[in-house]
Amino acid sequence: MIVSINPTSGKEIARFEEHTPAEVDAALAAAAKEQAAWRRVPITERVTLLNRMAAALRAGKDKYARMITEEMGKPLVESEAEIEKCAWNCDFYAEHAPRYLADELVATNATESAIIYDPLGVVLAIMPWNYPFWQLFRFLAPALAAGNGAILKHANNVPQCALAIEEVVREAGCPEGLFRTLLIQPDQVAGIIADDRIAAVTLTGSTEVGAIVASQAGKALKKQVLELGGSDPFIVLADADVEEAAAVAVKARYINVGQSCVNAKRFIVEEAVADRFVAAFCEGVGKLKVGDPMEADTAIGPMARANLRAGLHDQVRRTLDAGATLKMGGEILDGDGFYYPPTVIDHVTPEMAAFREETFGPVAAVIRVKNADEAIRLANDTEFGLGAAIWTKDVAKARDFARDIEAGAVFINGMVASQPALPFGGIKRSGYGRELGALGIREFTNNKTLWIGPAKVATKVTQSE
Template identity: 75%
Template sequence: MITAINPANGRELARFEAHDDAYMDAALTAAANAQKTWRKVPVEERVGLLCGMAKVLRAGKMRYAEMITLEMGKPIIESEAEIEKCAYNCDFYAERAPQYLADEPVASNASESVVAFDPLGVVLAIMPWNYPFWQFFRFAAPAFAAGNGAILKHANNVPQCALAIEEIMQEAGCPEGLFRTLLIEPQKVVALIEDDRIAAVTLTGSTEVGAIVASQAGKALKKQVLELGGSDPFIVLADADLEEAAAVAVKARYINVGQSCVNAKRFIVEESIADCFVELFCAGVAKLKIGDPMDRDTNIGPMARANLMDGLNAQVEKTVSAGATLRMGGKPIEGEGFFYPPTVLDHVTPEMTAFREETFGPVAAIIRAKDTHEAIRLANDTEFGLGSAIWSGDIERARKLARELDAGAVFINGMVASDPRYPFGGIKRSGYGRELGVYGIREFVNIKTVWIGPAKAAAPTPKTPE
């Protein structure tokens, strides 16, 4: 049984019987058959599906946003923004996919040789609960434009969102069978990965789950894109605009109740300006409103599940016990739901839990660096490598420092965020492969060399003797 719980009050929203093996088998067969036809449709026609997806998403924005908020607790204004971002992503690829997938000429002695981009087949998408619509549509728009099909295995605490996505695809004009949502328990996933009808796998989730999926897909010799955990550094140098940096830092840490792989998590601040930054940061945090995520004034809703809240609290307690200073928050809020207050830990050092582990919730770790060199060293002193930010008044210096950071993205004087225009992904234990941009649409294609030799005139046909 797959059950949705409202994290704002802990009450059951809905429950569903898991799909059985026969349903899974039929879904795989339908997707594989539909994709064989879909791949032959010109990309200029395939993008019509993306336009339909955008239209349906915008038409149902309020309904889908409320569904997100009810199932995982995101403040309603952020849920609405998530739906709009999904629609924008569909529009983006609808406009650019023909260009991104066009054959590329290769200069050679051969005539008109090209690199072509052919679809791989049906992609298994294993998606998380924290952005239940965005994580799927971020993958889906380029994947369908490229000629692939898809099977969705969503997080089991957002089953209504998962089923709504299937409805959206149908209403948008998706060919019958090309896409299907499966409500299944995690132990069933390996059978999907091993199935010959699945050509590749994409996963957004924890590093631990990513390692398991990578092992299973690797054994089956199937392409993977993994977007995993992160402990993003937010570096504030002495020449930064502190008021702006602190204001953006609050949003960077506490958006989505701190439950994002690319939330800023470790705030590495040069010692000379650390006290000032911390005061400005804490003043901003104090203004955040905690409460009912359906309230449009709420900034901090509940965490998605009780076990996530308990795990985060344990990380805070270990960090404080190791010597960190608790500036704000630090314990679950009593009452209904899974509410944890915005928490600020100061004087965090590299041996502490909040530095070493990903804190997936509303907890900020302040680390003080004696100078710029140490700030960069501390930023790289992690097993993760997803996003990062540098704040400095010297842009050229910041550009050079950006090349020293071990991360898939560096934002200078800004907050890390995914954007269809730019490739998104990580290194080290934050995963591999890229989503978004031109690189994202080419992850699930066969990059095919088509070598064409010079044409020769046909030999004249011998005349028949008279």
């Protein structure tokens, strides 16, 4: 039995029967059968499904946004934005997928040679709860456009969202069976990965789970894309617009109740402006309303689960016990629900938990450094490599620093965020592969070489007299 719990109240919303082994087998069989037909549909026709998916998302935005907030706790306004972003991604790939997947002619000794992009097959998508619609649709739109099918194994604390996603795709007119949601337990995933009807795997989740899935997929020699954890640095140099940086930092840390792999987590600030930054940052954080996420002015809702809150609080206590300074927050709030206050910890150093570990919740760690070189060194002093932000008025210098930062994305004077046109993903223990953009849609294609003869006769070129 899979149970949905409202994190605002801690009470049960609904429970769902798990799919039986026979139902799982039928879903895999149907997906494989439908994908074999779908891959032969011209891409100009396939992308019309994406436009219809975008329309279905927008038509159901109010219902789906409330469902997201009810199941995982983010503020309703952010849930509404999530649905809009999903629709944007669908429309984006409907427009650009034909160009991204067009044959690429390459000059060789052949009469004609090219790179062509064929679909891989049915992809298993293992998705998290923190952006329950976006994480799936950022994969699904390009995957379907490329001619693939998909099976969704969603996080078990968002079963309503998982089934609603299937509803969106079905209402858009997707061929029956090409996409399915499975309500199953994590220990059933290995068998599905090993199944010959699954061609590849994509996972967004923790580094620990990513390592397990990578091992399972690697044993079966199946392609994987892994988007895992992050401990993104937010670097503020002495010549930055400190007040602007602090204002953006509030959103960068506390959006989605701080529960995003790409949230800024480590605020690395040059000592010369650190006091100004901390003061401005704390002023902004102090204005964030904690409360019912269904209310329009709420900025911080509950965390998604009680165990996540307990783990975060343990990281805070260990960091403070190691000598850091608590500026605000830091105590579990009384009352119903899994609330944790927006928390700021200053004078964090590299050996402390809030620096060394990913803090998945509304906690910001401020690290003070002597100069830009130390800032870059500490930014890279992590097992993660997802995103990074640099704040400075010297953009030329920031471009050079961007080359030195070990991350999949670097934003200069802005907040790290994904968007359809740009590839998204990390390095080190933040995973591998890319989603979004041209690179993302090609992750689940067979990038095939086509060579057409006869070979051209080589002509010897001699130097004229």
